[in-house]
Amino acid sequence: MSETKRITLYSAIDSPFPHRVRLALEEAGATYDIIWIDLMNKEEWYEKKVNPAGGKVPLLVYGGPKLHPDEAPSADAVKIPESTVILEFLADIFPDAHLLPDDPVLRARVRLWNVAVDTKLIKALLGFVFLGEPLESILAVLEEFQAMLPPTGFAVGEWSIADAAIAPILFRLRMLMKTPGLGNFGPEVAREGMEALQSPMFARLQQYYDDLEARPSMMKTWNEEEVAATAARRMDRFRKTGIMNSEMRVPIPSV
Ligand SMILES: N[C@@H](CCC(=O)N[C@@H](CS)C(=O)NCC(=O)O)C(=O)O
Structure with a gap:
């Protein structure tokens, strides 16, 4: 087709x-x-x-x-x-x-990766950003994804829709850690998070970030300032109402 x-x-x-x-x-x-x-x-x-x-x-x-x-x-x-x-x-x-590889085994890996992003990583992100779950929890999930990466290249080697599925989450997470106030955690946690991401423990993940960032597709579609401004509006709404998204709402968080 x-x-x-x-x-x-x-x-x-x-x-x-x-x-x-x-x-x-x-x-x-x-x-x-x-x-x-x-x-x-x-x-x-x-x-x-x-x-x-x-x-x-x-x-x-x-x-x-x-x-x-x-x-x-x-x-x-x-x-x-x-x-x-x-x-x-x-x-x-x-x-x-070739948004999906030809090899059926690699195609299966892409799909498994995408399921893991949609379950584990998004859950960990929401928990960390809105619900006060500890930094260690999201770092542990990031370690799992790092361990799934091949030694070089993208999620399953060549760029694929597995990278499309994870990149917007990874970039938003890093942005939230870089910009105090955008997440429901203090500046100290944000600093620790950034230090962890930049530490040797996450060397492979850092390379992956760099490789994703260098793709023209990411350069064209990622405007950190613009995303940060909308994330600030979302966090403001959360602080006033407890609304995380259209499906999730918690009691108004105490300051
Ligand atoms: N599983 C869906 C999730 C889509 C989703 O949750 N979108 C949210 C934005 S993050 C939305 O449009 N919510 C409606 C709203 O906020 O009014 C997908 O992968 O497309």
């Missing part, structure tokens, strides 16, 4: 999930439109007209005419939610981009 139809991505700056999709689109050299959704001030039309199943991003619309914000995709367009499903879809429609 080769790509011929229009691609529209509904995305939000602060969310790592649509960022995954953008990375894969860029790696594939795809032409696509983006419609930005402000999750901290979500307009009604998005859930009503575009994504009634929870109003989440990302949503990829495949086919149909060019869309304007607040317009419903046409009936003949296909709407695909769930970032890892979209990543696999892009690997299917852009076979020449």
Whole structure:
């Protein structure tokens, strides 16, 4: 199957999930439109007209005419939610981009890696950033991912959708540690976190960060200042309401 139809991505700056999709689109050299959704001030039309199943991003619309914000995709367009499903879809429609390796064993590794990111790493990130879980817990998970990396290169060797799945999480985590106040932890913890990431214990992970950062796909899609500004709005909302995301809410944290 080769790509011929229009691609529209509904995305939000602060969310790592649509960022995954953008990375894969860029790696594939795809032409696509983006419609930005402000999750901290979500307009009604998005859930009503575009994504009634929870109003989440990302949503990829495949086919149909060019869309304007607040317009419903046409009936003949296909709407695909769930970032890892979209990543696999892009690997299917852009076979020449090799977003997935050809070797079935490596393909299985990509999928296992993506499951681990979506379960272990995201859980650890939310626990650390919002719920006051200790730095050691997230560092232990990072060590597990570091141990899965091959001696050089990306998650399974050549760049793949496994790297698209993890990079937005890793970059956001480092940004939160670098910028005091963005996470629900004190500056001392942030400093310890950055020191740990820069220590010899994480030498392989640091190399991985550098390799990801050097990809044109990351350079084009990562604007740390912009993401930090939206993360600050999210943390502000959390401190006032206990809302972590559209599905998770805790009692208002004590200062
Ligand atoms: N499992 C989904 C997660 C998507 C998700 O949770 N997106 C959040 C942003 S991080 C969202 O759009 N939430 C709706 C909201 O905040 O209103 C995926 O991988 O695409």
